[in-house]
Amino acid sequence: MTEPDISAADVHDRLNAHQIVLIDVREPAEYAAERIHGALNLPLTTFDPAALPVGGDRPVILQCGSGKRSAMALDLCRKAGVEVAGHLAGGIGAWRAAGLPVIRIDPATGAVRDVR
Template sequence: MKTETVGDAKLETWSPEEVSRAARAGEIVLIDVRTPQEYMFEHIEGALLMPLAFFDAKSLPGQSEKRLVFHCGSGVRSEKTARAAIDAGFDRIAHMEGGFAAWKTAKLPYVGTNMASGAPQKVEP
């Protein structure tokens, strides 16, 4: 994990493996900032959808127990969203380095689309 101080807050950059471990342990709220179309095609199971285009920090869940971790396709949009959340007053924010592409490269499970039926299906590389 990399940490950067932004004002009074800490912006953390987590690896896909760190995000996976924390998600399985119930320690984080994972928020996907990609488009609804990207999310529908494939996403990390349990991730909430809040597209960057519609991002509103007032709609974020509180941080009383769990850290918020943002992710996107490559890490660019999630870092932008994380910085916007910090600007809105959140102080324990993280984003996933490399985004969903890095998640898939790490061979972590996700929900994809069965191209024959169009139905969602678990993908366990």
């Protein structure tokens, strides 16, 4: 792991260029309510580093709400000997603060909305 803390702008650019796999380690309800488009959900409560899609041509970056849980998942990966590129510094909160788009579910209608 060469750069554990990766900025929102860098993750955004790499994700849009299809250069990474983004793994959201928040719980399913959090992921369902709001997420980064293209992120896969592997919750920390059941997180297994062996289940990560590593070894391909796209490195894995972890993400959560604030960076705390993704740092914990990063540590679990390190202990298991599973290489990941790092995690989104500041989580989805930093992503939103940078003005980057998220997908949200409208609780009144159930509609999926892209928002900034």
